[in-house]
Amino acid sequence: MAEATARGQLARAALLLTAAMISSRLLGYLRDAMLYAQFGLNQYTNSYQAAFSVPDFFYNILVGGALASAFIPVFSGYLATGRDEEGWHVASSLFNLIFMLLVAVITLGLIFAPQLVLVLVPGFDRGTIALTAHLTRIMLIQTLFLGLAGIMIGVLNSYKRFTGNALSIMLYNVPVILVGLYLYRHPALLNNPAHAISYYSMGVTAGAAISLLVQLPSLLRLGLRYRPVLDLRHPGVKLFGMLVFPVLISQSVAYFNTFVTQNLASFLPGGGVAANRLAQRIMMIPLGLFATSIGVAVFPTMTEQAAQGRWSEFRHSVSLGLRATNFLTFPAAAGLVTLGLPIINLTFGFGKVTHQDAALAAYALFFYSFGIIGYSAEIMLTRAFYAIKDTVTPVLVTIGMIALNIVLSVLLVKPMGLGGLALAYSTAGIVEMLALLVILRIRIGHIDGMRILSSGVGSIGASLAMGITCYYTVIKLQGLLGVTSKLSQLIEVGGSIVVGILVYFLIAYLLRMEESQLVLEMVGRRFNARRRRSGAQ
Numbered sequence: 001m002a003e004a005t006a007r008g009q010l011a012r013a014a015l016l017l018t019a020a021m022i023s024s025r026l027l028g029y030l031r032d033a034m035l036y037a038q039f040g041l042n043q044y045t046n047s048y049q050a051a052f053s054v055p056d057f058f059y060n061i062l063v064g065g066a067l068a069s070a071f072i073p074v075f076s077g078y079l080a081t082g083r084d085e086e087g088w089h090v091a092s093s094l095f096n097l098i099f100m101l102l103v104a105v106i107t108l109g110l111i112f113a114p115q116l117v118l119v120l121v122p123g124f125d126r127g128t129i130a131l132t133a134h135l136t137r138i139m140l141i142q143t144l145f146l147g148l149a150g151i152m153i154g155v156l157n158s159y160k161r162f163t164g165n166a167l168s169i170m171l172y173n174v175p176v177i178l179v180g181l182y183l184y185r186h187p188a189l190l191n192n193p194a195h196a197i198s199y200y201s202m203g204v205t206a207g208a209a210i211s212l213l214v215q216l217p218s219l220l221r222l223g224l225r226y227r228p229v230l231d232l233r234h235p236g237v238k239l240f241g242m243l244v245f246p247v248l249i250s251q252s253v254a255y256f257n258t259f260v261t262q263n264l265a266s267f268l269p270g271g272g273v274a275a276n277r278l279a280q281r282i283m284m285i286p287l288g289l290f291a292t293s294i295g296v297a298v299f300p301t302m303t304e305q306a307a308q309g310r311w312s313e314f315r316h317s318v319s320l321g322l323r324a325t326n327f328l329t330f331p332a333a334a335g336l337v338t339l340g341l342p343i344i345n346l347t348f349g350f351g352k353v354t355h356q357d358a359a360l361a362a363y364a365l366f367f368y369s370f371g372i373i374g375y376s377a378e379i380m381l382t383r384a385f386y387a388i389k390d391t392v393t394p395v396l397v398t399i400g401m402i403a404l405n406i407v408l409s410v411l412l413v414k415p416m417g418l419g420g421l422a423l424a425y426s427t428a429g430i431v432e433m434l435a436l437l438v439i440l441r442i443r444i445g446h447i448d449g450m451r452i453l454s455s456g457v458g459s460i461g462a463s464l465a466m467g468i469t470c471y472y473t474v475i476k477l478q479g480l481l482g483v484t485s486k487l488s489q490l491i492e493v494g495g496s497i498v499v500g501i502l503v504y505f506l507i508a509y510l511l512r513m514e515e516s517q518l519v520l521e522m523v524g525r526r527f528n529a530r531r532r533r534s535g536a537q
Contacts, residue, residue, distance in 0.1 A: 050117065275364060466500040
């Protein structure tokens with residue numbers, strides 16, 4: 001009974017966040033498609049993507065990492081023991097502390113932006129470095145909004161309220177898209193691309209402000225109890241400091257992978273940084289849609305179970321989260337390996353994007369796709385460590401992974417170019433996943449290892465069959481329809497994906513994989529919700 005209840009709660013929360021992620025990815029695609037169509041893959045988009053990596057870094061360590069992962073265990077601990085008012089006192093102190101620290105960080109960033117850019121992308125020429133510094137200054141402001149939103153999201157998620165988080169995810173890209181539409185209606189602005197691309201940076205900052213504001217209605221309905229206090233001596237604040245410091249290091253070190261890749265890519269000819277960023281973003285789609293959604297949904301439950309000593313249920317939550325994540329991300333990896341170039345040609349092959357640009361991005365994507373396996377499981381495993389208030393182990397493992405990535409990147413970039421950087425990144429992620437899995441097994445005992453293994457083997461087998469089916473389907477359709485028109489590309493890619501999904505789920509059904517039941521439960525809840533809304537209308 002408890003297992004069914006936990007699975008139902010996970011399904012509801014994961015469904016909401018998955019829907020938000022899907023909307024966000026679609027809007028994110030539209031944003032990137034407009035950007036590349038208007039500017040191409042060149043020094044301007046290289047500058048934009050390099051500048052964007054700085055606030056993106058803060059987003060990942062604040063909203064997606066340190067604040068949520070360290071804050072939720074502390075705040076949830078007060079809620080689980082009936083000390084809500086004390087929990088809000090701690091939350092208010094942390095909110096005020098983060099505000100002051102971020103203002104100081106942004107000020108330093110605005111002053112030393114050129115020096116920062118020179119470290120991140122030393123291969124750029126002088127003019128491109130100046131443009132990158134300008135764009136960095138514009139987008140740094142959003143760091144304040146994202147940091148404060150991270151605390152708010154942590155509060156809401158502790159109460160298992162995910163609507164504000166979902167709205168934040170969905171609306172973040174809307175201002176940037178409006179900027180793109182504005183440039184389409186005023187094409188003369190594109191005659192000065194260095195100036196025009198700064199509009200996109202302004203849109204990014206506006207999106208971060210919206211991400212903060214949309215949390216307020218949910219907090220007000222919950223009963224916002226903010227106080228203008230800064231109680232640094234409170235045990236809850238001290239505990240947060242103890243937890244967040246290693247998490248900050250872990251997240252920062254993990255993101256160092258991206259900076260290393262970007263640094264080396266800046267020396268490659270053409271739009272290497274932009275092509276690498278495009279490939280990484282496509283690779284991150286299944287991580288955001290599935291791994292992150294499931295991880296965020298199950299994390300408060302794991303935290304509560306660990307705080308109350310319900311270790312059997314905790315192990316089941318970890319196992320279910322890993323199996324559900326693998327079930328959804330393995331076929332995504334197989335699909336990107338086989339359909340990478342057709343997908344990029346379909347989705348980005350227009351405007352100023354050339355065939356050579358698409359081929360370069362697809363080359364990197366091929367090797368990035370293998371990393372989906374490692375990084376998707378790493379998201380769940382890291383949250384399992386955070387739930388048991390162990391933030392040190394992920395740091396140590398991540399440091400080892402970074403060292404491996406740097407060594408492999410330096411060794412592979414010369415013979416393989418952008419593909420070598422992608423392969424190094426993926427290999428390091430898989431090694432990190434295996435290390436975390438072994439250590440967690442030692443820490444908490446069994447985690448249904450055989451169940452996870454058998455599920456993984458089934459997912460891999462079904463994914464291989466799906467990948468082979470997709471490959472031969474797209475080849476056959478390309479021979480029949482050609483590859484010149486967007487309609488033919490859409491039919492080829494869409495038809496291959498549909499056939500591949502059918503093959504995958506048919507095999508999963510024949511193997512009677514439990515994870516397929518979780519997915520069907522999520523879909524069934526969504527269908528029933530729509531039917532109820534239709535009946536109400």
